[in-house]
Amino acid sequence: MIPQIILLSVLIFIMAKMMPGDALSGLIDPNIDPATIEAKREQMGLNDPWYQQYGRWVDDLLHGDLGQSFRYKMPVTELISQRLMNTLWLSLATLIFTYIIAIPLGIISGRYNDSLADQAITGYTYLGFATPLFIFALVMLWLFGFHFGWFPTGGSVAPGMEPGSFAYVLSKINHLLLPAISMSLIATVGTVQYLRNEIIDTKQKDFIHTARAKGAPETRVYNKHIFRNSLLPIAAFFGYEITMLIGGTVFVETIFSFPGMGQLFLESITMRDYSVVTSLVLLFGIASILGALLSDIILSLVDPRIRIK
Amino acid sequence: MGKDVGVMTDKEELQHVTKSPSGFSIVWREIVRDKLALVSLIFLISITAFVFGTSYVLDQDEIVSVDLFSIHQPPSEEFWLGTDYGGRDVFGQLIIGTRNSLSIGILVTLMTGLIGIIFGLVSGYFGGHIDNVLMRILDFFMILPFLMIIIVFVAMVPKYSIVSFSLIMTAFLWMGIARLIRSKALQERELDYVQASKTLGSSNLKIMFTQVLPNLTSIIIVNMTLNLAANIGLESGLSFLGFGFPESTPSLGTLLSYATNPQTLEFRWWIWMPAAALILLLMLSVRNVGEALKRATDARQRRG
Numbered sequence: 187m188i189p190q191i192i193l194l195s196v197l198i199f200i201m202a203k204m205m206p207g208d209a210l211s212g213l214i215d216p217n218i219d220p221a222t223i224e225a226k227r228e229q230m231g232l233n234d235p236w237y238q239q240y241g242r243w244v245d246d247l248l249h250g251d252l253g254q255s256f257r258y259k260m261p262v263t264e265l266i267s268q269r270l271m272n273t274l275w276l277s278l279a280t281l282i283f284t285y286i287i288a289i290p291l292g293i294i295s296g297r298y299n300d301s302l303a304d305q306a307i308t309g310y311t312y313l314g315f316a317t318p319l320f321i322f323a324l325v326m327l328w329l330f331g332f333h334f335g336w337f338p339t340g341g342s343v344a345p346g347m348e349p350g351s352f353a354y355v356l357s358k359i360n361h362l363l364l365p366a367i368s369m370s371l372i373a374t375v376g377t378v379q380y381l382r383n384e385i386i387d388t389k390q391k392d393f394i395h396t397a398r399a400k401g402a403p404e405t406r407v408y409n410k411h412i413f414r415n416s417l418l419p420i421a422a423f424f425g426y427e428i429t430m431l432i433g434g435t436v437f438v439e440t441i442f443s444f445p446g447m448g449q450l451f452l453e454s455i456t457m458r459d460y461s462v463v464t465s466l467v468l469l470f471g472i473a474s475i476l477g478a479l480l481s482d483i484i485l486s487l488v489d490p491r492i493r494i495k
Numbered sequence: 496m497g498k499d500v501g502v503m504t505d506k507e508e509l510q511h512v513t514k515s516p517s518g519f520s521i522v523w524r525e526i527v528r529d530k531l532a533l534v535s536l537i538f539l540i541s542i543t544a545f546v547f548g549t550s551y552v553l554d555q556d557e558i559v560s561v562d563l564f565s566i567h568q569p570p571s572e573e574f575w576l577g578t579d580y581g582g583r584d585v586f587g588q589l590i591i592g593t594r595n596s597l598s599i600g601i602l603v604t605l606m607t608g609l610i611g612i613i614f615g616l617v618s619g620y621f622g623g624h625i626d627n628v629l630m631r632i633l634d635f636f637m638i639l640p641f642l643m644i645i646i647v648f649v650a651m652v653p654k655y656s657i658v659s660f661s662l663i664m665t666a667f668l669w670m671g672i673a674r675l676i677r678s679k680a681l682q683e684r685e686l687d688y689v690q691a692s693k694t695l696g697s698s699n700l701k702i703m704f705t706q707v708l709p710n711l712t713s714i715i716i717v718n719m720t721l722n723l724a725a726n727i728g729l730e731s732g733l734s735f736l737g738f739g740f741p742e743s744t745p746s747l748g749t750l751l752s753y754a755t756n757p758q759t760l761e762f763r764w765w766i767w768m769p770a771a772a773l774i775l776l777l778m779l780s781v782r783n784v785g786e787a788l789k790r791a792t793d794a795r796q797r798r799g
Contacts, residue, residue: 318728
């Protein structure tokens with residue numbers, strides 16, 4: 187994991203160096219004498235060899251300094267922390283909906299496989315796999331945001347709300363619902379299908395026959411024996427869900443004009459605010475590394491066979 | 496088939512009947528047996544033929560040139576699907592967009608396939624240290640937030656063109672097929688025919704590409720078909736965000752990106768809805784065909 191983060195930081199540093207302009211180009215007035223700019227560059231160390239610059243960059247990172255956003259004229263850390271909570275709430279809501287949808291559907295479809303309900307659920311997962319998230323989100327916004335007007339069509343909170351009040355929280359939740367539901371309806375199909383296959387597999391195991399032979403009632407067989415064993419691999423995928431959410435938020439936040447990190451990323455790249463772009467890519471990269479690590483940890487907790495000696 | 500055997504006296508024809516079916520006929524039977532896949536295949540072939548055929552007649556530059564006198568017109572006899580904010584014919588853009596989306600989808604799929612096959616074959620065939628190093632590289636690519644990195648590269652490349660766009664996409668999408676090929680090559684290299692060929696003195700290169708590779712073709716074709724659907728979706732997603740095709744070369748995603756304007760989304764559905772439906776249909780059909788191919792390669796799942 188540590189080598190991966192180091193490699194990621196090198197890649198992002200190279201990307202940052204390849205981007206046109208540097209930390210100075212946004213700050214200065216074009217009328218200043220080029221010699222002064224050159225002196226300033228020298229002073230800031232932009233003419234140093236790359237390994238020194240990289241070292242300084244990493245050192246700053248470790249001290250929580252991500253540079254300055256020239257568009258907002260504020261430190262990147264501050265800018266990101268304003269948006270971070272929105273994205274975190276959106277991801278959390280999406281994860282909750284994903285599992286609320288996936289678990290019952292997976293169980294129904296696995297327990298009564300080849301029934302009508304199973305066929306409907308399998309049909310849904312088939313469609314869900316083929317539908318790109320952004321098209322689905324657009325249709326959801328058009329249908330429920332504009333056509334029926336059930337949900338707000340943009341922003342993360344209604345204007346003029348006082349932070350901390352109950353109405354504020356309600357408005358926040360209201361703004362979260364449609365993006366989170368849209369994203370989870372697409373993100374959940376993998377989990378539904380996996381849970382279904384897992385249950386169908388477990389159903390035929392010997393210990394299930396034993397449980398039935400002992401006379402355990404059918405509900406107990408399903409709830410205690412099958413469900414618990416089928417859920418373990420799903421728990422392990424939790425970390426990878428986080429990785430998948432990252433790509434999703436970029437689309438969903440843009441479509442629902444939701445002020446989170448994904449939207450900030452696209453805005454900054456359009457405005458060529460590169461210090462923000464590099465910081466965000468780094469953060470998202472670290473988040474997906476941590477997600478993969480989390481999955482490995484959960485997997486080794488629930489399944490002793492793959493624990494590293 | 497069986498009832499004809501008795502009638503046939505010609506020895507050559509008898510041999511023809513008892514021969515096990517060829518790969519192509521298995522695939523064909525599987526597709527015909529699965530009505531959905533058959534319809535999808537017919538749809539795909541006809542839409543490809545239509546789109547590439549009409550784009551000879553249609554002039555891309557004429558369609559994408561701005562006409563300020565006909566901005567945002569509703570569907571009419573002249574403009575079947577109305578016009579966009581630049582007065583450009585949406586129907587023409589839809590045809591050209593489909594052609595562009597399909598072309599780049601196929602191009603990226605082929606390129607990722609090529610890199611993935613070589614990478615996976617080398618890694619799986621040699622195994623050991625080479626495999627170890629290559630897999631660490633692959634792991635690193637796997638954890639990258641590839642969507643964001645593709646966007647950054649698209650925004651950064653100075654002379655941006657279709658070629659650079661497909662190269663950037665390829666650079667971050669070859670891992671899936673590489674991993675698949677590697678795991679199959681690992682199994683394949685333990686088989687007797689590889690050992691025999693080695694003993695006979697064939698070079699590693701020859702074994703890999705003329706002996707192991709042909710045994711993996713069916714998996715490669717299935718995987719690439721499914722990748723094609725994903726790549727069409729990803730390309731239109733990137734164009735939707737404004738980091739795919741430039742506006743002068745419309746793709747299906749470009750048409751959808753007009754819907755980021757709430758006015759267009761709410762009141763001018765004819766601009767974005769057909770493109771959305773078309774992407775969905777294309778992806779579904781490619782997947783349907785891919786699933787049928789997948790069943791054809793696995794005798795246990797075959798329906799026919």
